[in-house]
Amino acid sequence: MARVVGLLAHRWFSGAFRGPLQVIRCPAPQLHVSGPAMAASQEDFAKAMNQVKLLKEDPGNEVKLKLYALYKQATEGPCNAPKPGMLDFILKAKWDAWNALGNLPKETARQNYVDLVSSLSASSCSQVTPAADKKQAESDSLVVTSEDGITTIRLNRPAKKNALTTQMYRDIMRALEAASEDSSRITVLTGSGDYYCSGNDLTNFKDIPPDKVEERAQSSAVLLRDFVDRFIDFPKPLIAVVNGPAVGISVTLLGLFDVVYASDRATFHTPFSHLGQSPEGCSSYIFPKMMGPSKAAEMLIFGKKLTAREALAQGLVTAVFPDDTFQKEVWARLKAYAKLPPNAMRIAKRLMRHQEKEKLHAVNAEESRVLAERWVSDECITAIVAFLSKKAKL
Numbered sequence: 001m002a003r004v005v006g007l008l009a010h011r012w013f014s015g016a017f018r019g020p021l022q023v024i025r026c027p028a029p030q031l032h033v034s035g036p037a038m039a040a041s042q043e044d045f046a047k048a049m050n051q052v053k054l055l056k057e058d059p060g061n062e063v064k065l066k067l068y069a070l071y072k073q074a075t076e077g078p079c080n081a082p083k084p085g086m087l088d089f090i091l092k093a094k095w096d097a098w099n100a101l102g103n104l105p106k107e108t109a110r111q112n113y114v115d116l117v118s119s120l121s122a123s124s125c126s127q128v129t130p131a132a133d134k135k136q137a138e139s140d141s142l143v144v145t146s147e148d149g150i151t152t153i154r155l156n157r158p159a160k161k162n163a164l165t166t167q168m169y170r171d172i173m174r175a176l177e178a179a180s181e182d183s184s185r186i187t188v189l190t191g192s193g194d195y196y197c198s199g200n201d202l203t204n205f206k207d208i209p210p211d212k213v214e215e216r217a218q219s220s221a222v223l224l225r226d227f228v229d230r231f232i233d234f235p236k237p238l239i240a241v242v243n244g245p246a247v248g249i250s251v252t253l254l255g256l257f258d259v260v261y262a263s264d265r266a267t268f269h270t271p272f273s274h275l276g277q278s279p280e281g282c283s284s285y286i287f288p289k290m291m292g293p294s295k296a297a298e299m300l301i302f303g304k305k306l307t308a309r310e311a312l313a314q315g316l317v318t319a320v321f322p323d324d325t326f327q328k329e330v331w332a333r334l335k336a337y338a339k340l341p342p343n344a345m346r347i348a349k350r351l352m353r354h355q356e357k358e359k360l361h362a363v364n365a366e367e368s369r370v371l372a373e374r375w376v377s378d379e380c381i382t383a384i385v386a387f388l389s390k391k392a393k394l
């Protein structure tokens, strides 16, 4: 049965798909992705296949190819069909898309299919949902919306200055995966409230039994490495809308964004030595290249906090806007960028970045390995205990 529904959904390629004329019930326009990350069940998968047929708008050939490929991978595994002839364009495009998934496990393909459909439903519905319905649920730590060709990932723990919990790292990874495959053209990361992000949530270090410290440090290093890899590999233009102060990993990651817009209220602070830690996010490689070794040293070794204007002068920030017009000016720009042809933007990004990718992955692996050592060091433990016992603040 699931197979039949899937095949029907993918008749698009023969031109048989028509959007429904009736009004459909849209899921909420936001993807609240905080919560336990689970693999999609067969039931979720079947639901997603049905949902595909209800999309109001044709998502375009590129997305349809992705859906096709993920469906085939999820149901049949790695591509096993003979390669079609060069002149059979449609079959060749479908075969290429499926084959490109390589050995992606069936469960991952199923999950990616469900995430992709869910993001399409969200973006197709967001255009018709009244603004009042778009109010954020305050309790959700990450809010993902898709509108006007822009997928926005919003850190949403304003009371904790948007500090990143381990669940948020995982949720951001999932959101980036979905955004790389949805129909949006550009992706934005921003924060709610007065901070952009205060970096790693230091309570991530809490309640670790003494005999589990080493193990937790190793698994956190794997999490960190996977997290940063998603930024290195993200295929679409990625823009940081830095609405306020940024600390720690939220600063270092900026080197992996394509464009960084900052409010003049933003500051950029990487107090790694103060915390007995070491740089991550590929900053140990990107920052010296970007701003010269001694300016990078002031930030990454001595924890010098930069103003937005200083960060602009160092190339970390693309443009600075007065705080009172920041949102208006930035979103007007982004909406205009999101109208540009998506393939041209992706290709330009790939050309600009692909030569560095291998190097960045190697830097990320080394930074993560070193951090696992730092996390179990006396210097780091003393600094974290000081923060957690409210004795220290940056």
Ligand SMILES: CCCCCCCCCC/C=C/CC(=O)SCCNC(=O)CCNC(=O)[C@H](O)C(C)(C)COP(=O)(O)OP(=O)(O)OC[C@H]1O[C@@H](n2cnc3c(N)ncnc32)[C@H](O)[C@@H]1OP(=O)(O)O
Binding pocket: 159, 160, 161, 163, 164, 166, 198, 199, 200, 201, 202, 203, 204, 205, 208, 213, 216, 217, 220, 221, 223, 224, 247, 248, 249, 250, 271, 272, 275, 277, 280, 375, 392, 393, 394
């Ligand atoms: C075994 C290891 C497991 C680790 C797993 C990690 C996986 C990946 C790690 C990647 C590594 C990243 C490195 C970094 O990001 S280093 C930077 C870490 N961040 C900090 O050191 C910032 C600490 N916060 C502060 O210094 C201050 O809070 C502030 C940001 C300067 C703001 O000060 P302000 O006076 O304006 O506001 P408050 O201090 O009152 O903050 C309001 C409440 O928010 C809580 N808060 C803020 N930031 C954090 C944070 N980073 N972690 C945890 N909690 C934070 C603060 O405590 C207040 O809470 P309260 O209302 O309950 O008191």
